[in-house]
Amino acid sequence: MSEKYIGIDIGGTSGRVAEFDGLDSDEIKGRERFEVSGTYADDLERLGEAVRSLVGEESPSGIGLGVAGEHAPDGSGLLHSANLKDWGGKPLKADLEASFGCRIKLVNDAEAAAWAEAAFGDHSEDCWVITWGTGVGGGIVEFHKGEPRIVGAPEPGHVILRWDESSPRCNCGRHGCFEAYVGGGYLQKRFGKPPAELSDEELGDVTDWFARGLYDLYRAHPTARFVLGGGVAEKQAARLPEIERKTNGHLEGIGAIEIVETKHGDDAGVIGAMASLRQD
Ligand SMILES: [Zn+2]
Structure with missing residues (x-):
């Protein structure tokens, strides 16, 4: 079974998606970008298309997603986000699990930056x-x-x-x-x-x-x-x-x-x- 992992970075106007062969290398195997509209349902659809264009219909082994804002303490989604108001209160983690059938981890953008240094700095x-x-x-x-x-x-x-x-x-x-x-x-x-x-x-x-x-x-x-x-x-x-x-x-x-x-x-x-x- 292939070990494809996906990292997603959601900004105020665009989302970046990258594919990795495992969790032990920072080498990016494929990239996609999509426009972020701020409307949750539309954005989730574009995000889905971007991920699918990298992994096809196969389920990745895991998806990590970093997005700025106040996250729910249980990691289920955003409570508030200054840039993405419509994303607040939506079940982001559950929606991604339903779409991709794999492990999902949500982090805030600063935490993601810290992880990049922790793992590969x-x-x-x-x-x-x-x-x-x-x-x-x-x-x-x-x-x-x-x-x-x-x-x-x-x-x-x-x-x-x-x-x-x-x-x-x-x-x-x-x-x-x-x-x-x-x-x-x-x-x-x-x-x-x-x-x-x-x-x-x-x-x-x-x-x-x-x-x-x-x-x-x-x-x-x-x-x-x-x-x-x-x-x-x-x-x-x-x-x-x-x-x-x-x-x-x-x-x-x-x-x-x-x-x-x-x-x-x-x-x-x-x-x-x-x-x-x-x-x-
Ligand atoms: Zn302040």
Whole structure:
């Protein structure tokens, strides 16, 4: 019997599907893409077609799917998603099981990125994996007897850096969250211009807040390594050493971190969704 596994990464406007030969390799054997309309029934149909075009009528051994939003604690679907409102409250896991007759695992997008690093990154010690894109997400990779695991489902983007009504407002409804200071989707509001047009001084302010955020995450769960990926992290790769230096300034006498870039770039979502099937 063939061992085909599928990793799916659902974004706000498109879905990416990748096929793998097993859970131990990040080599992508086939790819598909589909447009995400936001209407649950339509999207599920397009997703189904994309998967079928890779595996045919055969049932894959497992499907991992990563999607941003608040997931039901029992892993059955999304409770809410800012981008995909119609997906909220739908029995996504049960619907996929009925379509494909195989094991289904749902994870949030940041958890998927953490899984890609846990399974295939070059790490042997615990690390934070931070996704810096429109917002800030993350997961913690821990090693137990040499085996990597993702622990908990932290929401690092909503660590509050300044409890003050005058702080930037976050999509979660509070003020002063980490992502409200640095998230790509918030920078336009903070500075009144697109992120690409930010001056050195403005970017310096962004990295100041980023370092404060990483300081808090280190104090809550200390790891020597922070792995950064996501759309903004890729565009601001030249600024990562500055964030590292500023964070270590705050941590003087306490500890030190190194910042490294994620291994898979854009493919982290599909690879991590597949790798999440390693854990029950
Ligand atoms: Zn928030």
